[in-house]
Amino acid sequence: MKPAAPAPHRLPHLPFLQGLLPFDPAQLPHDIIAGITLAALGIPEVMGYTKIAGTPTVTGLYTILLPLVAFTLFGASRQLVVAADSATAAILAGTLTAVAAAGSKDYVALTSSVALTVAVMLLIARVFRLGFLADFLSRSALIGFLTGVGIQVAAGELAGLIGLARQGHGPLMQVASALQRVAEANYPTTMLSIGVLVVIVGCKRFVPRAPGALIAVIGSIVASGVFNFAGHGIAVTGEVPGGLPSLFLPPLHMGAINQVLVTAASCFIVIIAQSAATARAYANRYNERGDDNADIIGLAAANAAAAFTGTFVVNGSPTKTEMLDDAGGRTQVAHLTTAAIVLLVLLFLTKPLSLLPAAVLSAIVFMIGVKLIDVKGMAELYRMQKDELVVALLTAGVVVFVDVMHGILAAVVLSLIAHARHSYRLRTRVLTPGPGDSWIARHVEPNLLAAPGIVVYRFEADLFYANTGRFTEEVLKLVTEASPGLRWVVIDASEINNIDYTAGKTLIQLGGELDKHGVGIAAVALPTGVRHEIERYKALRMTGVHREVFATVEAAIEALRELPPPTSSSSQGGSFESNKE
Template structure:
C-alpha cells in the first residue's frame, strides 16, 4: 500500500478506527465472521422485537434499532466484538422517561423516544470530545448490579400478565402483585399454554440444542403452534402484520416544550448506555487480549444512538447476549456485526410475514427468561459479604428502579455514593507507625498490638489526598498524635507517600502543623516525595534552604538521621 494511503488511513483512524480494519480485511476471517453474524442475527431478531415492547414501541422498531447502529459502530467503535442493539436497561429508561410526557398519545410517544435517543447520542459525543470516558466507572459495580436487578424485577412484573392473557396496569411491586392475584381467574388458558411452552423451550434448548439461540427456538416453536392450530382465532394475541422494508432516514421531531425534561433523562440514558456497554466491551476485550479506547467508545455509542433515532429506532447499548453469541460463534472482526445487520435487513425486506404469527405471550416469555438471567443474586451476595453499605446502595437502587423509575433511582444512588465517597475521602484512615518484631517495615500500632513506637519520635501516616475538605481534619489528627507522644517528643515525621495530592489548603495545613510543633520545640519532617516537593516549592518561589533539612526521600533516611542526631547509640532504631 502506498505511503500516502497509509497516512490517510492513520488520519481516518483517529475518528473512525474501524475503517482501516475494514480496508485491510483478511478473507481468511470471512467464514468465521459470516457464521457469527448470522448467529447474532438469530438472537437479535426475537430479542429486538421483545425489547421494543419494554420501550413501549412497535415490534418493528426493535429491528430498526438493530440495523443501522451496527453499521455505524463498525466504523467508529474500537471493540472488535461488541454488538450494539436494544438493551433491557435502556428500554426501561425510555419507557420510564417518555410515558409520563406522552400522555397516552402514540404518535407523541414515538416522537419523544426518537428525540430522547438523539439527545442521548449527542451527550455521548460531547462527552467523548471532553474526554469523559472515565465516566464508565462513575456508576459503581453495586449501583449497576442494583440497576440491572431492578430492571429485571420490573420486566418480570411487566410481562407476567402477557403470559396469563390479561393486562396488569398497576405500578410498583406490591400493587402489581395484588392485581395479578386478583385477576388470576381471568387467565386465558391457550395463551398460558403458549407462554409456558416458550419458557420450556428456552430452558431445554441449552441442554438439547446448545448451538441454537433459546429465544429463536422458543419464538419459532410458538409461532408454529399458532399457525398450525389457529390459536390466534381462539384469542391468543399475536404480533400481526409488520411493515416490510427498510426504515426511512428522517430526523426525529423535538417537542421544544419538553426539552428540559428530555435533557435530564437523556443525560441519565447516555450514562447508563455507556456504562453498561463498557462493562460488556471491557470484559470481552480482556478475554481476547486487546484494548479498547473508552473515549472513542463514547463517540461510537453516541453515533450509533443517533443512527437509531434517524431510522425510527430507539436508544441502544452494548448487548451482552449478542456479544456473547458473537464470541461463542467464532467472530473474529467487526465485520460480524455487518453480517448481522445484513441478515436483519433481509428479514425486514422479505420475511416479515412469518413474524405475524409470533404470539405476544412468547415474547413475554422471552422477556421473563431474560429477566431471570439478568438478576445477579450471586454478585449481590458477594457485595454483601464485602461491604454491607455498598450492598445497601445496590438494594436501594434495585427497589428504587421498581418503585420510582430507573432515572430517579440512579440519581439517588449516585448521590448517596458521592456522599459516601466524600465522607471516606474527607475522613481517611490515619495511623501512627511502629516496629513489629519479626516483620520488616513499619506498621500501624493500632492494628498490631505488639508494635512498639520510638521514644521521642512519631511517624504519622495520612492515607489519602490532603485537600480543602480534609485539611482541618488532618491538622487535628496530626496534633492529637503529637499530643499522645507526650512531652518527650523531639521529631514528628509525616509519611508523604500516601499523600497522593496536596492542594493549597493542604499546604497551609502542613504549615500550621509545622508552626505549632515548632513552638513546642519539635522538629517537623516530611519523608517521601522529596524531589517532587522541592521542585514544587522552587517553581512557585517558596523554596528556603531550611526545607532541605525538613524533607527526606524515604522514611529509612529520616530514621537514620533521627538515630544519629537524637537517639543514644545504645538504643538504636531499626533501619527498616
C-alpha cells in the same frame, strides 16, 4: 459470573471499528449464531417497545438496522447492543404526548427530532470528554443497577405470560395487578408461556450450546400458522409492514422545540449513563478495557441513523446485550449479523413474523430479566464487602421503586459517597524498627518511637479537605500524650499523591502548633509524589521557620537523631522547606 476471556489487543490508532477488530476467525461461528439469536429475540422485543413509545410497529425494526451498523462503525464496546430501550421509550411517551397524539404523523416526526437532538448532545458530550462520568460507577453499583433493571423487566412481563394486559406503574404494582387478575388468565396463553420457558430453561440446563429462545420463536411461529393460535384466543403480533425505511431529515417543529429539548435532555442522561453502565458491566465480565468516549461517538452515530430513518431514540440495552452475551456473541460481528437478518425480514419475512404469539415475547423477555438479577454478585458482595452490598441494594431499590434514570443517578451518587467514605476512613500507621533494616507498621498510639525522641507517622491516602481533621488530630495526639523527650514528628508522605489547598494550610498550622510544644516536624516525600506540592507551600511560611523534607524514613532518622527541634519562639507558623535529600 462468566469466565473471563483474554482481553483482545486494540488498535488505538483507528478511530472506528474498535468493537470489531481484531478479527478472530475462531469466534466467527459463535458471533453469527449469536447475531441470528439476537435477531430472533430482539425483533419481537423492539416491536413491543413501539407500544410503549407510541410509534408504529415497524419503527421498532428500524432501531436494529442502521443504528446497529452505525454503532459498529464508530463505537468501542464489543458487547453493547444499541437499539430501542424501554426506559427511553417510556420517556418519549411521557413527554411528547403533551404536544401530539401518540402514533400520529406529527408524533412520529417529533420522536425522530428528539433522536437527532440527542445525537447532537452526545457529540457535545464527546467534545468535552464526558465519558469520564462512567468512572464514578463502582462495580457494586453496576451489580445493583443491572439487578434492578432485571427485576423491573421481569415484573413487567408477568401479566403477558398469562395473557393479560400490563397494568400498574412500577414493578410492585405490576406484580400485584397480575396476581389480583390471575383468575382471568387465558389458559392457552399460559400453557404456551410455560412451554416456552421449559424449552429455554431445558436447553440451557441440558444442551447449553442450543439456542433455546430461537427454537421457541421458530417453533411458536410454525405452530401459530398450523393451529391458528389467533383463532383460539392466543394474541399474536399482527401485521407488520415490510420494505426499507426512507431516509429524510426530521422536520423542526418550532412550536414544540421546548418539549423536544426537554425530552432529548432526559433521554441523553439515561443514554450516556445506562450505556456506560452496561458496557462497563460486560467489559468487566471479560476483563476488557472499554473506551467510554468512543462509545459516545457510536451512540451519537446510532441516534443520528435512527433520526434519518424515521424511528425513535436508541440506547445501550441491558436486555439485548444479555441476549447476545448469553448466545455466545463476543464482538460486533454479531451486531452486523443481526442487522443483516433484520434487512431480510423487512424485505421478505414480515408476514411470518406477524404470526408470533405475544406470550412468546413475554416469556423471552421475562427470562432475560431474571438473568440480569445478579444473585451471585450480591452473594459475593455479602461475603467480601458488606458495605458495598448496601450500595448495590440501594441502587437496585431506586431502579425498582423509582425509575431507571434516578437509579443511574443513585448509582453515581452512591459510588461517590463510597469513594469519599474510603478516602475519609483511611489507614494510618506509626512506624517502629523491625528486624534488620525493616520497619513495622503499627496502629497509631503514643510512645511508639522510630528512634529516641522521634515518631514516624505514615498517612496512606491523599491529603484533602475531608481528612485533614483526622490527620491533625492524630499527629497532635501523638505529641500531647507522649512521654517527655519527644523532639521530632516525621510525616511519612510517601503514600500521598496529592495535597489540596486546605491540606496545605493545615500543614502550616500544624507546624506552628508543634512549635509551641517544642516539637519539630519533618516530612518524607518522593519527587514523583507530593514533594513539589510541599515545597510550593514554603511561600506561605513565616520567616525563620526551618523544615526538612527527606527522601526516605532512614534518611530522616539519621539526620534528626541528634538535631534539636526548633524552639517555640522561632515562629507561630510555617511549612516544609526542602533542605535535605
